[in-house]
Amino acid sequence: MxxxxxxxxxxxxxxxxxxxxxxxxxxxxxxxxxxxxxxxxxxxxxxxxxxxxxxxxxxxxxxxxxxxxxxxxxxxxxxxxxxxxxxxxxxxxxxxxxxxxxxxxxxTSAELREVLDKLKVQMDEERGHLEHLNRLKQQLNESLPLLKERFLERMATMALNEWEIRSKMAYFQIPLSGPLFVTIATDMDEWPSEDQGTDNELYSFAVYNIIQEIMDKEPDSAVFRYKGNKVITILSGSGEEEIYTLAQERAEEIRASIKRYLSVTVSVGIGTICRELKDIRHSCRASVAALEYRLLIGSDQVVSISDLENRRSKPLYDGAESENSLISAIKTGSPEDVDRSIGRIISELQNASISIEQCYVRVLRTMLAVLQALLEIGCNETELFGKETRLLTELYSFRSLEEIEFWLKDMCGKAMIGVAETRRNISRNQISEAVQFIHHNYDDIELSVKMVSSRIFMSASYFSSLFKAHTGKTFVEYVTGYRMEKAKELLKHSSLKTYEIATKTGYQDAQYFSVLFKKCTGDTPTEYRQKMMVDGA
CATH class of the missing domain: 3.40.50.2300 (Response regulator)
Structure with missing residues (x-):
């Protein structure tokens, strides 16, 4: 319109x-x-x-x-x-x-309508023509860089033959003369949160742009975006020591420049050196794998896969003691002990030279032990963590041990809440069962704390404190009150004698019953009955 x-x-x-x-x-x-x-x-x-x-x-x-x-x-x-x-x-x-x-x-109206119809046709044609020109212009501006990046990403992930690689490199004018090649992978350690009003796409482009500017100093290089937000740089050189030193220098420059200009940190991984263009994909895979080690050694680092593969392995304790301490802290509901146990687990992982896979397995084992403990108590995992929670998916999304530590504390905090709630529900059900038992056996002269507590498999002392917490009355107060209510009903609706009513409400001594009744109501049984008869008349 x-x-x-x-x-x-x-x-x-x-x-x-x-x-x-x-x-x-x-x-x-x-x-x-x-x-x-x-x-x-x-x-x-x-x-x-x-x-x-x-x-x-x-x-x-x-x-x-x-x-x-x-x-x-x-x-x-x-x-x-x-x-x-x-x-x-x-x-x-x-x-x-x-x-x-x-x-x-x-x-006239007819003439004006004719002018409008003619004008609309003209404007529709102009708009369509303009849109077509804009599309062509946009495609022209975007197609070559995009196709170039797609080719580089294919070369970094797929097995291409030498002829295809060289022909495409010549077409896109990619200057990688070799004879040696190495890749550098760069990835943001943490994306700014949405509530900061930041645009992740803008940050991604800024990281890519900074790396491009740095690599403009290297005529034998190529830069492209890889699998989302990672940026891969390919360097070529003539000697192994030369190209490795160059990769270290440029990687450190990338890390420092992004931190200085964007106030965010990145991890930079250096892959293996290769001699064939078709093997660049292996170097690329290695540089991306190096990034994963930030989980253990921390973010804002330059990580060489060669250094990691050559390091000596230190033993990792089985962690059973730390896991048991964590589960015990969850059951007792002590946040301080939970945090302390999780800190010990994270410290054990930091101090051991292990692979990323071993780290994930250890953390997953800890969470499975927690879930097993919750299951034994009777907690509902879905109610605690939600239907969409997937331990493996969440775990593999973390980029540092700090993130895993935060996640463990959050999960264990929810577990503590679940344990407390489950115990409250169990206690509530047990006391409810006890109350029902009292209601059905209030006429039993032998009714006592010991009888009821043994019925629900609970010690008498713990039952007494739990009973008062749930009902607001001691056991004796509750039983006496319930018996007196039943006695009132019998006095009002029956012609039973006082001693008969005493027996039916659990009292062997009629005189003691009368004393209790007056204490609770202010009237003797006889006085209460007379009042009810007057009120009824």
Whole structure:
């Protein structure tokens, strides 16, 4: 829908044009009318119309001056001149101002609709042509760099033959003369959070751009984005020591420059040296693998896969003691002990020279031990951690031991909450069972704390404290109160003697029953019955 504004100093003309045309039927929307060119300028600035239909002769600013201003500031806007002056000079000026149409008044509705339909066809064609040109221009600007990156990524991941590699390198003008090659992989350690108002795509491009600028100093190099947000650099050289030293220097320069200019850290991995272009994929895989070791040695580092593979291995203790301490802390509900146990586990991993896989296995084993303990207690894993929680998926997404430590503390914190809630539910169910037992056996003279607590497999002392916590009353207070309520019902609705009611409510001594009843109600059983009879009458 194209927007149109009508400018005419005659109210009858402008309102007549606006009201006589069904604009939407012709693909237009009349967004406003104005009585002079000066007033129309503000309206044009606000609505940015596609078409301005204006009278040529108006006070303050005439149609030609308005057209001149629109042509200068809004070159894409179409101008239609309406005039009652059949003046060739005006027509010439209108043509010079690239006015779309020049129409003599008076004009009928049919004629105006015809002008609008013709104008819409023209504007549709122009818009389609412009969009097509923009698409071609965009494709032209983007295709070669994109195809070049796609080729480099294919070369870094797939087995291509030597002829294909060399022909494509010549086509894209990639300067890797060799005879030795090595790759450098760069990856952000942590992306800024969304609440900081940052654009990750912008950061990704900035990292790529910095690396490109650094590698511009090396004529025998290539830079491309790899599998999302990683950036791979290929270097070539003539000697192993030379190319390895160069890779170390450029990797350190990349790390330091990104930290300085973007205030974020990256890890940089150096792969193995290879002698064939087709083997660059092996060096690339090695450089990416080197990045994974930041999990153990920390972020903001330059990591060479060769150094890691040659290091001596230190033993890793089985960790059973640390895991048992963690589970015990979760069960006792001690956050301090939980944090301390997790810290010990992370410290053991940091101090041992192990592979990434061994690290993941150890952490996963710890979490499985925690889940097993929760299962034994009766906790619901799904309720605690959510249906979407996938331990392996989450674990393999972490980039440092600090992240794993934070994750373990979060998971174990939820586990503690689950243990406490499960125990509360179990206790609640046990006390509920005890209350039901009391309600069914309140008439038993032998009813006692020991009898009820043994019924729910709980010590008498623990039962007593738990019972009061859940009911707000001691065992004796609750039983006495319940028995007195039953005694009231019998006094009100039966003709049983006091000693009979005492027996039916668990009291062998009728006199003791009467004393208790008066203490609870303020009346003797006889007085209470008499009051109920009066109230009933």
């Amino acid at each position: 194209y927007k149109i504004i009508i400018v005419d100093d005659e109210p009858i003309v402008r309102e007549g044009i606006r009201n006589r045309i069904s604009w939407a039927d012709h693909g237009f929307e009349c967004v406003g009318v104005s009585e002079n060119g000066q007033e129309a300028l503000g309206m044009i600035a606000h609505f940015r119309p596609d078409v301005v239909m204006t009278d040529i002769y108006m006070p303050f600013m005439d149609g030609l001056e308005l057209s001149r201003h629109v042509a200068e500031h809004y070159p894409g806007t179409k101008m239609i001149i309406l005039t009652g002056y059949d003046d060739f000079e005006y027509a010439q000026q209108a043509v010079k101002l690239q006015v779309t149409d020049f129409i003599l008044k008076p004009i």
